[in-house]
Amino acid sequence: MQRQAEAVERARLAGERIHHFHGGLRLRHNKKISCEVPLERVPLPARLFVPLLQHAGSDLANALVQPGQAVLKGEPIGAYEFPDRGFVHAPTSGTIVAIENGPIAHPGGQAGMRVVIEPDGLERWTTLSPCPNWPGADPQDLLETMRRAGLVGLGGAVFPTSTKVQGAGAAGVHTLILNGAECEPYISCDEMLMREQAGKVIAGARILRRAVGAERAIIAIEDQMGVVEQVLKKALAASDAEHVEVVRVTTIYPEGGERQLIQVLTGLEVPSGGLPQDLGLLVQNVGTAAAAADAVIEGKPLIERVVTVSGNGVKRPRNLVALFGTPISALIEQCGGYEDDVQRLVLGGPMMGYALPTDAAPVIKAANCILALTAKDIQAPQPEMPCIRCGECARVCPAVLLPQTLHWQASNGQWDDARDSGLMDCIECGCCDFVCPSHIPLLDWFRHGKGMVRKRAAEQAAADLARQRFEAREERLARIKQDRKDRIAAKKRQMSESSESKKKVAEALERARKAREARSGGDDKQ
Amino acid sequence: MLEAVLPIAVLGLMFGLGLGWAAQRFRADSDPVVDQIEAILPQTQCAQCGFPGCRPYAEAIASGEADINQCPPGGEAGIQALADLLGREPLPLNPENGVEKPPRVAVIDEKICIGCTLCIQACPVDAIVGAPKLMHTVIASECTGCDLCLPPCPVDCIDMVERPASLMDWRWPEPGRKRGAA
Numbered sequence: 001m002q003r004q005a006e007a008v009e010r011a012r013l014a015g016e017r018i019h020h021f022h023g024g025l026r027l028r029h030n031k032k033i034s035c036e037v038p039l040e041r042v043p044l045p046a047r048l049f050v051p052l053l054q055h056a057g058s059d060l061a062n063a064l065v066q067p068g069q070a071v072l073k074g075e076p077i078g079a080y081e082f083p084d085r086g087f088v089h090a091p092t093s094g095t096i097v098a099i100e101n102g103p104i105a106h107p108g109g110q111a112g113m114r115v116v117i118e119p120d121g122l123e124r125w126t127t128l129s130p131c132p133n134w135p136g137a138d139p140q141d142l143l144e145t146m147r148r149a150g151l152v153g154l155g156g157a158v159f160p161t162s163t164k165v166q167g168a169g170a171a172g173v174h175t176l177i178l179n180g181a182e183c184e185p186y187i188s189c190d191e192m193l194m195r196e197q198a199g200k201v202i203a204g205a206r207i208l209r210r211a212v213g214a215e216r217a218i219i220a221i222e223d224q225m226g227v228v229e230q231v232l233k234k235a236l237a238a239s240d241a242e243h244v245e246v247v248r249v250t251t252i253y254p255e256g257g258e259r260q261l262i263q264v265l266t267g268l269e270v271p272s273g274g275l276p277q278d279l280g281l282l283v284q285n286v287g288t289a290a291a292a293a294d295a296v297i298e299g300k301p302l303i304e305r306v307v308t309v310s311g312n313g314v315k316r317p318r319n320l321v322a323l324f325g326t327p328i329s330a331l332i333e334q335c336g337g338y339e340d341d342v343q344r345l346v347l348g349g350p351m352m353g354y355a356l357p358t359d360a361a362p363v364i365k366a367a368n369c370i371l372a373l374t375a376k377d378i379q380a381p382q383p384e385m386p387c388i389r390c391g392e393c394a395r396v397c398p399a400v401l402l403p404q405t406l407h408w409q410a411s412n413g414q415w416d417d418a419r420d421s422g423l424m425d426c427i428e429c430g431c432c433d434f435v436c437p438s439h440i441p442l443l444d445w446f447r448h449g450k451g452m453v454r455k456r457a458a459e460q461a462a463a464d465l466a467r468q469r470f471e472a473r474e475e476r477l478a479r480i481k482q483d484r485k486d487r488i489a490a491k492k493r494q495m496s497e498s499s500e501s502k503k504k505v506a507e508a509l510e511r512a513r514k515a516r517e518a519r520s521g522g523d524d525k526q
Numbered sequence: 527m528l529e530a531v532l533p534i535a536v537l538g539l540m541f542g543l544g545l546g547w548a549a550q551r552f553r554a555d556s557d558p559v560v561d562q563i564e565a566i567l568p569q570t571q572c573a574q575c576g577f578p579g580c581r582p583y584a585e586a587i588a589s590g591e592a593d594i595n596q597c598p599p600g601g602e603a604g605i606q607a608l609a610d611l612l613g614r615e616p617l618p619l620n621p622e623n624g625v626e627k628p629p630r631v632a633v634i635d636e637k638i639c640i641g642c643t644l645c646i647q648a649c650p651v652d653a654i655v656g657a658p659k660l661m662h663t664v665i666a667s668e669c670t671g672c673d674l675c676l677p678p679c680p681v682d683c684i685d686m687v688e689r690p691a692s693l694m695d696w697r698w699p700e701p702g703r704k705r706g707a708a
Contacts, residue, residue, distance in 0.1 A: 053693055060693070108696050444701035451697030463569035466670045469651040470571045470579060 004278065011266045011279040014175050015218045015247040019267035021260045023396040024252040025431050027351075029224060031188045034310040034317040039196050041321045042334050044121060048091055048325035049114040049362040051104045052078045054158065060113055061088050069096045072126035074301050076150075077115050084163045086150040091303040091323035094119040105328075105347050105361040107354040114362065117325065128299030134207060139169065142211040142296055149295035150302045155179060155256070155285035156348065158366045161292065164282070169212040171277040176209045176217040177265065180286040181249055183222065183256040184349030187369040189306040190286050192319040194221065194228045197290055198235035204289025205244050207296050212282050216243040219286065220261055222251040253351065254429040258283045260398050272425050287368075307363060309335045313342030313372030322363045328370055329359040343378055346371040351430040385438035393432035393442060399425045403432040403442050410449040419453045426450065560588045566607045570599040571650035572672030574624045579650065593617065598624035599671075630671040630686045632664045638683035645675035645684060 052061040061078030065071060071090040078088035097116040104112035131137050131145045147162035178201070182190045194201055205217040221228050232246045249255060249264050259270045262281055270276055276283055287305060294300045303324055310317040315336030322331055328345070332338060346353040347361075349369055393403035401422050409418035426446045433443040564584040575596040577583040586592035587608070594608040595617040602619065609616040619626060634645075634654075641659040646652075653669045656662030675684050 106693070106696070107698065110693055110696055112693055441701040444698065447698035448700050455697060459568075462670075463567075465668065466569040466571060466651050467564070467580065469653070469668065470569065470581075473650065473652050474579075 007268055008174070008280040011268055011281055012174055014177065014265040014281065015245060017267070018249055019264055021263040021398050022400045023398045023431060024254060024260070025396055025434060027185050027253050029251070030185045030310070031191065034186065034188045034308050034319055035192060037318045039192055039306065039319050039321055040334065042323070042326055042331055044092060044119050045326050045330045047097065048117045048119065048323060049102060049327065050077065050088060050091065050117065050325035051362060051364055052088060052113045052115065053104070054088060054152070054365045063099050063115060065096045065115065067096050067098050070094070071096060071117065072124050074128065074303060075126040084147065085160050086147045086162070087301070089150055089301040089303050090117060091325050092117065092119045093122055093124040103358050103360045105356060105364055105367060109357045130299030131296045134296045137210070139211045139213060142207060145296050146211070146292055149300070151288065151291055151295055152302070152365050153285055154287035154291060154305055154365065154368070156366055156368055161284070161288055165208065165212050168277040168282040172280060173212045173214045173277055173282045174280040176205065176212060176214040177261065177281060177283045178205050178217060178219040178286050178289050179256060179258065179261055179283050180219055180221040181256045181261055183251060183253045184351050186310045186371055187308050187349045188310070189308045189319055189368050191225050191228055193287055193290060193306050195231055198231045199239065200290040200293045201286050202232070202235055202239050202241050202244060203297060204291070204293040206241050207292045208284055208289055214282065216245070218265065219244065219246045220249050220265060221246060222255070223248045224251045254398055254427065254431070257398065257427050257429065259427070272422065302365065305365065305367070307331060307367055308369040310369065311371040312374045312377055313339050315339060324364060325362045327360055327362055328356070331363065331370060332359060332372065338372060339374060341374045342372050343375045344373045346373060351434070352428060382439040384440055387438055387440060390437060392435045392437065396431040396435050398429060398431065399427055401426060406449070407440060407442055407445055410445045415449065415452050415456055418449055423449050423453060557588060560584045562611055563587050563608065566600070566604060566611060567597060568599045568604065570670040570672045572599060572670070572674060574598050576623065593620065595620045596623045598626050601626035629689050631666050631669045631689050632671065632675055633685050633687050634662055634664055635683040635685065636661050636663065638681050640681055642680060644678035644680065648674045648678045650674060
């Protein structure tokens with residue numbers, strides 16, 4: 001307890017000095033190619049396909065609309081079973097054409113439910129409900145506004161923002177960290193957002209800081225982001241924001257990871273199984289902050305985001321503002337189409353992203369980057385060789401795990417051992433996979449392994465529930481049986497008691513009769 | 527002679543009393559081996575093993591009355607885990623007890639249900655709700671797929687269906703296998 005309090009105190013110095021995290025890789029950035037032109041908006045496509053599965057940790061949203069129904073821009077069209085998960089909103093005004101299964105961005109290439117909207121092109125907004133006088137608003141009102149706006153973490157994890165902020169606020173947070181360190185190659189959506197909408201990011205920082213009750217906010221950017229620092233500092237000077245700082249961190253992959261960024265800023269590790277709030281910190285992506293500003297100041301729900309379209313397979317790489325539900329093909333078209341030698345489409349960055357089987361999949365809240373890769377970008381799959389225990393993977397692992405041990409356990413199905421060796425602390429950055437000289441698909445193993453550990457935990461929980469219910473039922477049946485026995489015994493006792501009293505009455509009558517007879521006999525004698 | 531026998535006898539008596547007292551004082555609430563076996567069993571409570579639930583089967587395994595290959599829902603993986611725990615050779619699943627099936631859930635055809643409550647009484651985990659002469663329904667998240675509600679139903683309105691695959695159930699496949707095969 002005392003050690004934790006000490007750690008919280010030390011974490012207050014976040015950003016004063018730049019520290020290092022274990023391992024990591026210096027990768028080629030390849031970011032400049034998508035930062036040469038300003039943000040562009042993707043024109044309204046003929047149809048929008050809004051997936052109902054967009055938030056982490058929840059099942060499909062339930063559609064709130066029917067085919068044929070007219071919707072306004074920003075109207076909720078899907079609600080989650082858990083109210084804290086918020087809503088899915090209509091990105092434009094138009095008519096609902098269908099609610100159907102179709103291609104979505106999914107690592108397994110699975111289909112998912114989508115609400116198909118035919119835009120009317122009028123962009124008529126629904127009634128917007130901003131949070132009035134937000135610099136002095138109640139934190140609960142801010143959280144509620146963000147929840148209604150369907151705000152999720154736009155860094156990639158898409159965890160509901162209001163839930164995260166509320167949990168952190170309850171635990172006590174002194175510093176809000178805005179994560180502008182998008183360390184993965186090619187991805188530049190956060191950089192462009194900060195360059196062009198710095199004021200919005202700073203307003204978002206103030207809103208999130210107020211919502212969580214933190215004293216200060218740090219905007220962490222990479223040292224390779226060029227003009228971003230000046231732009232942010234100028235915007236800071238122009239606004240009346242206090243206790244908001246910009247801190248430059250060195251660019252090493254995966255610095256944009258929440259735990260890695262915290263380690264760089266504070267020198268402290270978030271404990272395994274713990275959360276940043278254990279150190280009094282809250283980390284949010286800069287895109288989330290901008291979306292929070294839209295939601296609170298203007299009342300606009302989350303219906304669009306900045307998407308990087310990059311890679312050698314696309315003619316004019318750039319950053320686009322796209323409505324959710326816009327088919328990826330429309331984004332590629334806006335960027336001049338594919339090069340002839342394009343080979344693969346990837347959602348996310350080259351390290352952590354996954355291949356998309358089709359560009360018919362729509363943009364979702366989690367889509368930060370679309371990469372079109374050519375044959376020369378893609379390493380031909382190399383034959384997997386046995387592990388030579390060189391230890392390179394352990395040297396680069398930012399979570400300080402032993403990937404060679406985890407791989408041994410995972411490939412032998414020793415899931416409990418792998419879990420105990422820290423498999424669930426793997427952040428799936430792919431560094432070990434990248435450096436492995438034996439070309440072992442370590443990242444795939446760990447993704448599979450984490451799924452297996454979760455599945456086994458879920459099965460165990462279901463079995464425990466069944467056992468509890470079975471035991472409760474057995475107990476109840478035994479109790480009912482006992483009750484019945486007791487009742488029968490009581491009745492019998494009562495019966496026997498009653499026959500005894502009958503006997504007593506009979507005896508008394510007998511005695512009285514005898515006494516009368518004796519008396520009348522005496523009378524006779526007289 | 528006596529001075530040799532007496533101290534040993536007294537010592538024996540003292541240890542005996544001490545152990546006897548300790549056995550009473552520190553009695554284990556339940557047999558830890560039974561608990562460990564029960565933790566491996568899938569808790570379907572389906573009675574396919576021939577015992578009226580997972581706990582009785584675990585007790586039977588521990589006492590040597592039953593073999594470790596009588597649990598179809600646990601399947602090969604369950605038998606392997608039991609064999610590892612008890613230091614025995616894994617056996618193939620005994621076909622007399624049934625075959626391993628994918629997890630399933632009971633569904634009541636609510637149009638046909640006459641509200642007889644027989645399935646409610648048969649369900650080992652109280653996963654069916656209803657009242658006499660009113661329609662019954664299955665709480666899908668609590669159903670273990672044990673099939674025990676099927677035989678008592680007089681109108682045959684209960685079906686066992688495979689649990690519908692949800693996108694949330696998708697997991698990264700084992701490397702080397704084809705993507706999409708969960």
